[in-house]
Amino acid sequence: MKYCWDDFRINKSVKKSEVLKQFIATRNYTEKMVEPLTAGDFESQPVEYVSPPKWHWGHTTWFFEQFLLTESAIDYKWFDDDFAFLFNSYYNTIGSRVLRAERGNLTRPVVEEVLNYRKEITNRMTSWMSQNELTDKQLDLIVLGINHEQQHQELLLTDIKYILGHNPLFPSYDGKARVESKNQGELKWINVKEGLHSIGFNGEDFCYDNELSKHTVFLHEFDISNQLITNGEFIEFIGSKGYENFDYWLDEGWSWVHKNQIDSPKYWYHENGEWHHYTLAGYQKVNPNDILSHISYYEAAAFAEWKGMRLPTEFEWEAASDKFDWGTRWEWCASSYLPYPGFDKPEGAVGEYNGKFMMNQMVMRGASVATAPNHSRKTYRNFFHPHFQWQFSGIRLAKKQKV
Ligand SMILES: [Fe+2]
Numbered sequence: 001m002k003y004c005w006d007d008f009r010i011n012k013s014v015k016k017s018e019v020l021k022q023f024i025a026t027r028n029y030t031e032k033m034v035e036p037l038t039a040g041d042f043e044s045q046p047v048e049y050v051s052p053p054k055w056h057w058g059h060t061t062w063f064f065e066q067f068l069l070t071e072s073a074i075d076y077k078w079f080d081d082d083f084a085f086l087f088n089s090y091y092n093t094i095g096s097r098v099l100r101a102e103r104g105n106l107t108r109p110v111v112e113e114v115l116n117y118r119k120e121i122t123n124r125m126t127s128w129m130s131q132n133e134l135t136d137k138q139l140d141l142i143v144l145g146i147n148h149e150q151q152h153q154e155l156l157l158t159d160i161k162y163i164l165g166h167n168p169l170f171p172s173y174d175g176k177a178r179v180e181s182k183n184q185g186e187l188k189w190i191n192v193k194e195g196l197h198s199i200g201f202n203g204e205d206f207c208y209d210n211e212l213s214k215h216t217v218f219l220h221e222f223d224i225s226n227q228l229i230t231n232g233e234f235i236e237f238i239g240s241k242g243y244e245n246f247d248y249w250l251d252e253g254w255s256w257v258h259k260n261q262i263d264s265p266k267y268w269y270h271e272n273g274e275w276h277h278y279t280l281a282g283y284q285k286v287n288p289n290d291i292l293s294h295i296s297y298y299e300a301a302a303f304a305e306w307k308g309m310r311l312p313t314e315f316e317w318e319a320a321s322d323k324f325d326w327g328t329r330w331e332w333c334a335s336s337y338l339p340y341p342g343f344d345k346p347e348g349a350v351g352e353y354n355g356k357f358m359m360n361q362m363v364m365r366g367a368s369v370a371t372a373p374n375h376s377r378k379t380y381r382n383f384f385h386p387h388f389q390w391q392f393s394g395i396r397l398a399k400k401q402k403v
Contacts (some may be wrong), residue, residue, distance in 0.1 A: 045104025062087035212341030232288030253298025297386035329394025368392035
């Protein structure tokens with residue numbers, strides 16, 4: 001299994017034929033990703049926030065049918081009249097839907113029916129795109145749909161890891177999976193001088209609405225690490241009773257640790273005096289040199305405090321990002337997910353894509369080993385609630401400042 005998606009860049013200005021090629025490649029990859037799964041794996045929903053792989057398949061297909069094909073013909077006939085109810089995620093503009101926590105109840109339609117749905121909608125989209133002049137708005141929506149499916153490809157992988165990682169047999173997804181590690185070289189502190197910095201997207205390629213508008217921020221001088229924290233460094237934190245000392249923790253994080261009896265990153269188990277963890281390649285010993293993954297914002301902030309340091313803000317991260325390698329872990333930032341100056345949500349249902357989530361979540365920057373390589377960029381803003389551990393999340397530190 002290859003974890004890199006085809007090397008293409010989605011650009012609004014490229015020709016329709018290129019968008020069609022990208023559309024087909026993206027659709028095919030989503031189907032290739034599930035080859036190691038059993039029928040049972042497809043329907044499992046161990047917790048509310050993990051969606052069954054079959055639902056991801058249906059939902060990414062529904063997106064194209066709902067937002068494009070239904071507009072393509074006055075007398076358009078849905079593949080199945082129930083599917084808008086089954087596979088709408090959170091779009092109130094569209095209407096009622098299956099509750100998120102009940103996606104695992106969808107033992108019908110069966111996997112083969114959802115696969116047929118995928119193939120039929122891919123064919124309808126291909127015919128429609130090939131045989132018609134498309135407006136700029138339609139091309140924009142197709143590119144959004146491709147990016148949306150790429151986002152779900154990452155969620156699909158993180159959800160598959162959760163499903164298999166909570167099976168007592170710890171089945172491997174792919175015995176050759178090496179998505180957990182990277183050699184980072186020598187530790188260096190990158191100094192960025194006080195001044196004005198341009199933040200936000202300013203280009204011709206695709207970006208999400210939450211990366212707009214480009215604006216200027218003032219930053220005090222800061223130092224940020226060129227490296228991500230390793231498993232070995234986090235084992236030191238655990239060994240020094242980091243999970244037991246309230247002084248390192250934000251109050252909400254301290255409550256989360258106690259309420260949920262958290263004592264390590266997700267998928268970690270202490271066995272015979274050594275740390276082990278579930279990986280996509282199966283259950284194995286934790287390699288102290290590998291890059292830490294699957295930690296909450298609370299754990300990232302507590303670790304930074306224990307180190308006498310802090311997490312960078314998303315603006316510091318973006319201002320320094322050309323000077324370090326990123327893309328292995330989503331990096332928690334000390335920034336709430338809020339609209340930029342000039343942010344305006346698009347008209348219609350797609351206006352619900354990002355804007356309505358701009359409270360009570362923290363920003364993550366970069367990308368992870370599970371992200372399509374050309375899906376992210378330095379202005380990309382990912383966001384999750386601070387307690388979530390199931391994404392490939394990590395820690396980059398900044399030094400505390402004297403201002
Ligand atoms: Fe979605």
